[in-house]
Amino acid sequence: MLSEQSTPVIRATLPLVGAAIGEITRLFYAKLFEDRPELLRHVFNRGNQASGEQQKALAGSIAAFAGMLLDHPETRPDSLLSRVSHKHASLGITSDQYKLVHRHLFAAIGDVLGDAVTEEVVAAWDEVYWLMANALIAAEARLYQDAGVPEGEVWQRMEIVERHEETPDAASFVLRRTDGAPAGSFRPGQYVSVRVELPDGAIQIRQYSLSCAPTDHRWRITVKRVRGGAGPEGEVSARLHEHARAGDLLTVSAPFGDLVLPEDDGPLLLVSAGVGVTPMLSMLHHLAVQERARRVIVVHADRAPVDHAHRDEQRRLVRELPDARLHLWYDEPRAGVPDASPGRVDVSGLRLPEGLTAYLCGPLPFMRAVRGDLLRRGLPAQAIHYEVFGPDLWLGGE
Template sequence: MLSEKSTATVRATLPAVGAAIGDITELFYRKLFEAHPELLRDLFNRGNQAAGLQKQALAGSIAAFATHLVEHPDTRPDVMLGRIAHKHASLGVTREQYPVVHRYLFAAIAEVLGDAVTPEVAEAWDEVYWLMANALVAIEERLYAGHRIAAGDVWREWTVTARIEETADCATFQLVPADGGPAPAHLPGQYVSVQVTLADGARQIRQYSLSTAPGSAVRAITVKRVHGGPTPDGEVSHHLHAHVRAGDTLRVSAPYGDLVLHDAAAPVLLASAGIGCTPMVAMLEHLAETGHTAPVTVVHADRSPADHALRADHRRLTGKLADAAAHFWYEDGAEESEGDRTGLVDLTALPEPAPGTRAYLCGPLPFMRAVREQLLARGVPAADIHYEVFGPDLWLATA
């Protein structure tokens, strides 16, 4: 809870800080990486930095957290904090890194806002920062403890047992722990981080959803190659596609992620687009393995059937459920004989969601916004609509 004195100061200065937050975060990252270039090389996603996406996500989260403290002083935005903490845990972030961020973030605030940063303003926003940072540290350390590992010690060598070409641009890598030990437990829908060493020596990290259910004998990730070759926005996917084969090893984190099935008995709607199908297929496999009997609606959008990774698994697993139907929309090449549709996802073409339906979304932000709006219009409560974004979560930043 923000102190009464700081609440008044933050409320008064929030418009000015909010207006400048983009400049503040841009300067923050520049100062941080100038002092600690190893963080850009080995921890932060260079593609997101180059595109400005991480700056947008950081700005959105700070503004949203401060606004919540002022408008809802008796609660915390735990959904937002949990999502950030899961991502941090998958990267091995520890409490010792938060003072480093604080130093360069507040240096950027002072430089951008100048004389407006009085001691009182600095003290109030310092309180905001440490409320957010300490909340994240507490969640992250609980996540580490859940896997019975030391804080930050998330990495383990895994062996690639098979590589399956799903489409021209998607490959599945089946994995087992290289030390022969058991795979860490995960929940359907979670992801792992994969760290690879690139040609320039950088050890870049990306997150990939596990596309197999917890009960599977092996773990698997399905990776879509980002076009443009080994550029910052696609350098890890390009490396995996170009260099990793059966018998190779990968450095993989413990599994994390907050997009998981919440109620095993509830009706479910799984909506995805593109490579966003990967956590949905894992959820489908789990539902099939556990004998789920409530209605399940599967919705997917893609460019064409040929571009739809795991299409056969999508249909096969849907068919194993007692009360389920799959509905696929494609920009072109829809196979009408199989019930595919051409165009954008239109939920009005489907039966009304069953009472109590829980919806899970994964894909590009415009797709998820459109599906969420349709679900709300059809009576699905906002609290029952859950989502996952590949990359920085810009939902708040663009709201």
Template sequence: MLSTRSTEIVRATLPAVGGAIGEITPLFYDKLFADRPDLLRDLFNRGNQANGSQRQALAGAIAAFATALVEHPEVRPDAMLSRIAHKHASLGITPEQYPLVQRHLFAAIAEVLGDAVTPEVAAAWDEVYWLMANALIAIEARLYEEAGAPDGDTRVPYRIVGRIRETAEVTTFLVRPLDGRPLPASRPGQYVSVQVELPDGARQIRQYSLSGHPDDALQFSVKRLAGDPDGEVSHHLHDRLGVGDTLLVGAPFGDVVLGGGDAPVLLASAGIGCTPMIGMLSHLAATGATRRVIAVHADRGESTHAFRTDLLQLTAKLPDAVAHIWYEEPEAGHPADRTGRADLTAIDIPADTTAYLCGPLPFLRSVRTQLLAAGVAAADIHYEVFGPDLWLGEGA
């Protein structure tokens, strides 16, 4: 809990800090990478740094945590902290890195805000930082212990034992530990970190959802990302790595996981967001679940819809499951009322449904709004995003 004096100072200065956070975070990263260029080469996603999304995510997290401390001092934002901690654990973040971040972040704040950062203001925001940092360190330590890697290094060499072309843009990889050790435990909805060495020597890390749970391998699926810049790791995996090649794979992490019980469950995805949903659906089918299952997916068209056949086959195996599919560019014969963006208003969704969402932010916002209107409790709507979580500061 933030001290009384610091709460007053943070509340008074939050508008100024929040208003300048867009200037503070780029300067922070510039200072950090000037001091430690190896972090950009081997830890931070260079694509997310180039397009600015990582900077937006950091700004949102800082603002959200500080706002929570002053508006709800009696409640720790555990959901936000858990999400960040799982991402950190998948990257191998350790306690020694937090002082480094603090030093460069506060140097950036002082440079942007100048004389407004008095010793009292600096001390108050330092308290905010270490409340957040120490909470994350504690959660991450527990995650590392559970993964059997108290030093924070969960990545070990894996060999690619299978490669499946799902669509022109999506490929599934099946991997096994090179040394023959047992596969790590995982839960439906989790992801693994994958580290590859790129042609320029950089060892970049990405997270990919487990898209199924075969008994003898880990299975994750990768979409070839096009953009500004193109996804360098996804292109490397698609173009350069095949059966027999090796890569480093971390333990499964992620806090958006399929819960148990008999309540209805809704799995909603768009595009490559189908990967964790297919993982959850395959688990439900494998365990003979009898609960009601509503699967919703939106895509450009049938040819870009990865795991379309799996979706239909898995829902057919379950006694009380149905699939609803929307295409923006449907082929002939696709239902007219399933053309365009996903519209859940015509679907019977029980109020006690637990929902899991994964896809682009506009899709997440739209589906969440529709679920709330249908009577689903906000606490029962869980979401996963790929890359930096730009929704953290928006109370989702």
């Protein structure tokens, strides 16, 4: 909870800081990487830095956190904190790095806002920062403890034992531990980070959902190749597609992520687009093993049937569930898929039972559109959960 003396200061200065937050975060990252260039090469996503998406995500999280403290002083924005803490844990972020961030962030605030940054303003925003940072540090400590690893030491070497070409742009990799032990359990919907060394010596990290059953002795990830076009080519996805083969070793984190199924028998809506199908596959595998008579509505959208990764597997899993139904939409429908609809996903015609919990994974515009449709159908905001890979640019409406 924000203190009484800081609340009016934050309320008065939030518009000023919010208007300049983009410039502040750009300067912050410049200062941070000048001081610690290895962070850009070995921790942060260089593509997101180049596009500015990481700066937008940091700016949005700070402004959103401050706004939530003002609007809901009696509660803590746990949904925002949970996503960030899981992402940080998957990267091996440690508590001492928050002091480094604080130093460069507040130096950037002073440089950008100048004389407006009085001692009173610094003290108030310092309180906001450490309320957020200490909550994240505590959450990440619990995640490391649950994973059974020391702080930040989340990495293990795993061997690729199988590679499968799922679509022209998506390949799946089955992984096992090098010591022969079971890969370990996880909660359906979670992801792992994969750390890859690139030709220039940089080490880049990306997150991929575990798309197998949580009880499998091996893990599986599915990697969609990010091709150049509107944006840069994906460095890690291209490297894995071109070079990763059975017998190769990968550096993989412990599983993290808060897009996980609730421990009850309530009805579910699993909505995905593109490679966003992967966490939903893990959930379907889990439900099939449980053999529960649970109402499950599965919705998937893709460009065309040929681009639909794990299409046959998804169909099979839905058929195995006693009360599940699959709804498909393709931008370019082809013959042979008579049960698919053309164009954009439309949830208006779906029968949504009471007590429904929805899970979304896919491109951000897709999830925003579906979430808006569900809200208009009367589904409560707290019943809609989502997963964003990369910087979380969607911070509203939680």
